[in-house]
Amino acid sequence: MTAQRRVVAEVLDGEHVHLTADEVHARAVAKLPEISRATVYNTLGELVSLGEVLEVSTDRRAKRYDPNAHQPHHHLVCARCGAIKDVHPMGNPMADLPDSERFGFTVSDVEVTYRGICPNCTAA
Amino acid sequence: MTAQRRVVAEVLDGEHVHLTADEVHARAVAKLPEISRATVYNTLGELVSLGEVLEVSTDRRAKRYDPNAHQPHHHLVCARCGAIKDVHPMGNPMADLPDSERFGFTVSDVEVTYRGICPNCTAA
DNA sequence: TACGAACTTGGACGTGATCCAAGGTCCTCC
DNA sequence: GGAGGACCTTGGATCACGTCCAAGTTCGTA
Numbered sequence: 001m002t003a004q005r006r007v008v009a010e011v012l013d014g015e016h017v018h019l020t021a022d023e024v025h026a027r028a029v030a031k032l033p034e035i036s037r038a039t040v041y042n043t044l045g046e047l048v049s050l051g052e053v054l055e056v057s058t059d060r061r062a063k064r065y066d067p068n069a070h071q072p073h074h075h076l077v078c079a080r081c082g083a084i085k086d087v088h089p090m091g092n093p094m095a096d097l098p099d100s101e102r103f104g105f106t107v108s109d110v111e112v113t114y115r116g117i118c119p120n121c122t123a124a
Numbered sequence: 125m126t127a128q129r130r131v132v133a134e135v136l137d138g139e140h141v142h143l144t145a146d147e148v149h150a151r152a153v154a155k156l157p158e159i160s161r162a163t164v165y166n167t168l169g170e171l172v173s174l175g176e177v178l179e180v181s182t183d184r185r186a187k188r189y190d191p192n193a194h195q196p197h198h199h200l201v202c203a204r205c206g207a208i209k210d211v212h213p214m215g216n217p218m219a220d221l222p223d224s225e226r227f228g229f230t231v232s233d234v235e236v237t238y239r240g241i242c243p244n245c246t247a248a
Numbered sequence: 249t250a251c252g253a254a255c256t257t258g259g260a261c262g263t264g265a266t267c268c269a270a271g272g273t274c275c276t277c278c
Numbered sequence: 279g280g281a282g283g284a285c286c287t288t289g290g291a292t293c294a295c296g297t298c299c300a301a302g303t304t305c306g307t308a
Contacts, residue, residue: 036257085227089220096213104243116231160288
């Protein structure tokens with residue numbers, strides 16, 4: 001556990017929002033000016049493979065990192081500004097996919113993404 | 125409607141698979157050798173905004189284009205090779221998101237992505 | 249103090265997509 | 279037929295995001 005890793009972990013832990021790697025880097029630099037982008041990417045990659053953080057790619061732009069890895073949830077995304085909210089829809093989408101629609105796949109995961117326009121963007 | 129656009133439309137219409145822009149370009153070149161990548165991107169963009177074709181970004185690699193735009197469906201993706209199948213789960217995920225979880229968003233769309241390993245990759 | 253393992257750095261590189269200026273095609277109107 | 283203009287196409291430059299890599303640094307152990 002180096003100073004760099006601690007800083008990255010703190011950034012994610014401090015704000016329960018969905019930051020891009022660049023945003024994480026920017027905030028990390030504020031705390032530890034000489035931290036490099038590569039290290040931020042490395043550390044994020046490790047946190048993801050440790051299961052501490054989730055990667056979310058809701059659009060074609062940058063991946064975002066979700067510190068809320070321990071509680072299953074889905075996402076609601078603003079199509080205009082990219083803002084992301086965690087949501088907990090009812091039902092069990094995994095059970096909604098009949099065997100006849102699985103084509104022999106071993107299905108391990110399901111991701112539900114709601115899209116819309118957030119209040120801010122609606123107002124603007 | 126130029127020759128170039130017709131070729132792109134034919135490529136998508138001919139094969140009911142999910143091609144990347146580069147694959148579309150490669151097949152278009154086979155029919156019309158001097159067509160450029162930029163034109164393929166332009167045309168795909170137009171087809172998408174006309175609602176004739178759907179963009180699917182299931183992974184961090186290239187976008188894929190889905191000619192099956194007129195029938196609502198979701199996707200089952202192989203996490204290893206990227207293969208995509210259209211699926212039709214039961215239930216109505218849109219109705220599963222309670223108002224209390226909408227945070228003032230105008231929710232217009234929901235996308236369900238199942239992930240797993242396809243039979244080919246399981247065998248390999 | 250010497251050594252090695254692991255981490256960090258910054259710059260180069262790769263991929264997919266988009267942008268843009270220049271040129272081409274085609275229609276319309278005189 | 280010819281001029282003008284709208285629209286399309288081209289290919290190369292550029293961008294964004296992410297990854298790779300060789301070199302340097304730090305730190306624990308003996």
